[in-house]
Amino acid sequence: xxxxxxxxxxxxKFHWTRKDLLSVEELSKEEIEHILATAESFKEVSxxxxxKVPALRGxxxxxxxxxxxxRTRTSFELxxxxxxxxxxxxxxxxxxxxxxxxxRDTARNIEAMQIDTIVMRHSSSGAAEYLARTSQAGVIxxxxxxxxHPTQGLLDxxxxxxxxxxxxxxxxxxxxDILHSRVARSNIWGLKKLGAxxxxxxxxxxxxRKIEELGVTISYxxxxxxxxxxxxxxxxxxxxxxxxxxxxSIREYAAEYGISNERMKxxxxxxxxxxPGPINRGVELSGEVADGSQSVILDQVxxxxxxxxxxxxxxxxxxx
Amino acid sequence: xxxxxxGGGTILLKGGHVVDPQxxxxxxxxxxxxxxxxxxxxxxxxxxxxxxxxxxxxxxxPGLIDMHVHLRQPGHEYKETIETGLRAAAKGGFTGVCPMPxxxxxADRRSDMEFMREEAKRLGLVNLWPVGAVTLKQxxxxxxxxxxxxxxxxxALSDDGHPISDSNILRRALExxxxxDLPILVHCQDEGLFxxxxxxxxxxxxxxxxxxxxxxxxxxxxxxDIQLADLxxxxxxxxxxxxxxxxxxxxxxxxxxxKATAETCPHYFHLTDEAVMHYNTYAKMNPPLRTDEDVRAxxxxxxxxxxxxxxxxxxxxxxxxxxxxxxHAPFGIIGLETSLPLSLELVREKVLTMSALxxxxxxxxxxxxxxxxxxxxxxxxxxxxxxxxxxxxxxxxEKLESKSKNSPFLGRKMKGKALYVxxxxxxxxxxxxxxx
Numbered sequence: 001x002x003x004x005x006x007x008x009x010x011x012x013k014f015h016w017t018r019k020d021l022l023s024v025e026e027l028s029k030e031e032i033e034h035i036l037a038t039a040e041s042f043k044e045v046s047x048x049x050x051x052k053v054p055a056l057r058g059x060x061x062x063x064x065x066x067x068x069x070x071r072t073r074t075s076f077e078l079x080x081x082x083x084x085x086x087x088x089x090x091x092x093x094x095x096x097x098x099x100x101x102x103x104r105d106t107a108r109n110i111e112a113m114q115i116d117t118i119v120m121r122h123s124s125s126g127a128a129e130y131l132a133r134t135s136q137a138g139v140i141x142x143x144x145x146x147x148x149h150p151t152q153g154l155l156d157x158x159x160x161x162x163x164x165x166x167x168x169x170x171x172x173x174x175x176x177d178i179l180h181s182r183v184a185r186s187n188i189w190g191l192k193k194l195g196a197x198x199x200x201x202x203x204x205x206x207x208x209r210k211i212e213e214l215g216v217t218i219s220y221x222x223x224x225x226x227x228x229x230x231x232x233x234x235x236x237x238x239x240x241x242x243x244x245x246x247x248x249s250i251r252e253y254a255a256e257y258g259i260s261n262e263r264m265k266x267x268x269x270x271x272x273x274x275x276p277g278p279i280n281r282g283v284e285l286s287g288e289v290a291d292g293s294q295s296v297i298l299d300q301v302x303x304x305x306x307x308x309x310x311x312x313x314x315x316x317x318x319x320x
Numbered sequence: 321x322x323x324x325x326x327g328g329g330t331i332l333l334k335g336g337h338v339v340d341p342q343x344x345x346x347x348x349x350x351x352x353x354x355x356x357x358x359x360x361x362x363x364x365x366x367x368x369x370x371x372x373x374x375x376x377x378x379x380x381x382p383g384l385i386d387m388h389v390h391l392r393q394p395g396h397e398y399k400e401t402i403e404t405g406l407r408a409a410a411k412g413g414f415t416g417v418c419p420m421p422x423x424x425x426x427a428d429r430r431s432d433m434e435f436m437r438e439e440a441k442r443l444g445l446v447n448l449w450p451v452g453a454v455t456l457k458q459x460x461x462x463x464x465x466x467x468x469x470x471x472x473x474x475x476a477l478s479d480d481g482h483p484i485s486d487s488n489i490l491r492r493a494l495e496x497x498x499x500x501d502l503p504i505l506v507h508c509q510d511e512g513l514f515x516x517x518x519x520x521x522x523x524x525x526x527x528x529x530x531x532x533x534x535x536x537x538x539x540x541x542x543x544x545d546i547q548l549a550d551l552x553x554x555x556x557x558x559x560x561x562x563x564x565x566x567x568x569x570x571x572x573x574x575x576x577x578x579k580a581t582a583e584t585c586p587h588y589f590h591l592t593d594e595a596v597m598h599y600n601t602y603a604k605m606n607p608p609l610r611t612d613e614d615v616r617a618x619x620x621x622x623x624x625x626x627x628x629x630x631x632x633x634x635x636x637x638x639x640x641x642x643x644x645x646x647x648h649a650p651f652g653i654i655g656l657e658t659s660l661p662l663s664l665e666l667v668r669e670k671v672l673t674m675s676a677l678x679x680x681x682x683x684x685x686x687x688x689x690x691x692x693x694x695x696x697x698x699x700x701x702x703x704x705x706x707x708x709x710x711x712x713x714x715x716x717x718e719k720l721e722s723k724s725k726n727s728p729f730l731g732r733k734m735k736g737k738a739l740y741v742x743x744x745x746x747x748x749x750x751x752x753x754x755x756x
């Protein structure tokens with residue numbers, strides 16, 4: 001692989017073989033660690049005076065977002081630009097998908113334009129895997145339905161490791177709507193592979209069937225599990241879930257599962273508060289907790305760029 | 321042309337292993353056919369015939385009946401036509417099929433029944449016994465004219481694919497159908513629990529992030545419908561049962577004297593929801609593939625007779641429709657050409673005897689539908705399937721007769737193949753080839 005500059009430390013002996021990143025489930029522990037190590041070396045780039053390395057110069061990356069997203073799309077765009085790749089933005093509104101074109105044809109057309117890597121967000125679970133199966137270009141899953149959001153999972157893990165040094169034996173709790181959360185699934189796979197203990201906590205209606213088979217502990221009672229947690233990863237609650245009879249009101253949800261100032265008093269002093277954003281302030285998280293000293297929410301955003309640089313770098317330059 | 325092959329003369333099936341559950345026959349025998357009817361079944365028949373078929377080493381059984389298929393005509397001829405569907409049926413060893421009424425427009429009038437039957441007659445392939453809609457446009461609101469449908473040839477009524485949610489409508493349908501002695505075939509699905517799901521709810525749906533359909537979406541309606549059958553005394557038949565819980569309810573009801581009958585499909589005793597992994601849309605059907613536990617329960621129920629019949633729910637869809645994101649793909653798989661070998665596995669696994677299998681695939685559907693078929697008694701229509709239980713072949717897209725190729729068994733090795741299909745003495749399939 002061609003590496004320009006001194007940005008890649010990582011494990012030199014590790015041989016990356018994937019053109020796609022579709023899920024954390026499919027990654028081995030070694031692959032995850034290699035991504036994290038690569039991200040670590042890329043993190044420094046964003047602190048330079050000139051925030052750019054020529055690693056992906058001449059490569060073209062397409063951001064294909066079939067669902068609204070600001071931060072993930074921006075984060076990928078920035079990551080690509082800091083690697084000197086050319087980046088193309090497609091969004092569903094105004095594109096040919098609005099005219100009824102299927103994913104298959106949209107992808108074929110993009111490919112015909114010699115795109116190296118496609119970053120895709122899509123409302124259908126499995127859409128990224130579907131695209132990767134039919135596409136010569138690399139595919140990075142930027143969120144597929146409620147299945148996975150691997151770069152979010154990886155940046156969460158990167159942030160935890162940065163603050164806590166290791167994940168081994170760490171108590172991590174994912175709080176909220178586990179059922180509809182692609183972030184939860186990616187976190188669970190990654191955290192388990194790196195040795196953390198994972199609890200999922202939320203209303204019983206929002207805990208998917210048989211999730212315990214993924215090796216997690218289930219709790220409906222946040223106050224009970226909160227005191228022993230090293231990390232609380234608070235998921236965004238979709239306000240429209242009220243209509244599916246998942247919970248009666250935002251008010252009651254906040255009372256039972258919101259991280260209030262009061263509830264924070266029961267937590268460990270060095271607990272990490274995480275959130276993939278965007279936050280519903282005062283619902284799943286009080287403003288004070290979100291902005292407080294235990295919050296690493298903005299570190300997640302910063303690290304997101306580094307992790308996405310690592311992923312784009314590894315997949316785009318893989319030997320085909 | 322030999323007059324015998326068109327149903328005119330005499331045909332002698334020599335030396336086959338004849339399995340006829342109604343007549344308790346399970347032995348090497350000869351079968352003589354004259355003018356489209358069974359003339360004689362005996363250990364050896366030495367009479368001359370216009371056509372002699374050497375059936376040595378093969379099974380000779382009453383013609384297989386698939387009581388649950390979708391032939392898509394009219395309205396969706398790009399998926400399947402009556403012609404391609406009946407060819408697939410013949411190739412698969414069936415002498416008769418019952419197409420469901422979810423065509424476009426829905427088959428809810430006498431003329432719709434007549435159209436299908438006339439088309440089948442014109443084609444001269446296998447029998448087509450149409451199923452009429454229970455409610456107008458299958459909307460679950462107003463009853464169709466059962467009497468008219470029957471005059472047009474309807475053999476049963478169903479709103480398959482569109483569950484009748486209103487218990488009162490189903491109650492009235494079961495009651496009213498008694499006048500015409502028509503069974504109501506129900507697709508059990510509680511719409512609330514179904515909730516837009518696209519696969520079985522369980523560990524696989526949780527991993528894949530796909531909307532789950534709990535087994536209870538089926539079994540709750542099974543329990544309701546059993547009670548409506550009790551209330552009305554109507555003829556109730558359960559379509560494509562997939563789950564252990566539903567089977568348990570049906571088993572208990574039968575033990576208490578219920579006359580309700582049930583079918584299952586080969587995919588429910590061969591595959592689990594693991595087949596959906598990697599978002600395989602060829603494993604997407606409704607009801608969905610369930611778990612190992614359910615597969616075991618389906619086999620036990622077939623053995624115990626809780627499940628009366630094997631049908632395919634043959635549901636053709638094109639690759640254009642199936643080669644999409646999983647949640648966008650339509651439900652359904654084709655099944656006519658793989659049903660016999662997949663069901664023969666039950667005999668090889670000693671779940672069923674050959675006689676019991678023939679009963680599930682021929683005699684039971686005939687009885688449920690009130691047809692004088694499914695047996696080889698003297699004087700009945702010579703609907704006969706001859707198959708080689710050991711012939712091995714591979715399911716290949718190019719070789720399927722069905723217009724659509726949406727089978728989860730593509731590439732899989734099958735054991736068992738129909739060689740001859742006789743319909744009213746007409747040779748429709750000869751040496752595995754369709755005679756047209």
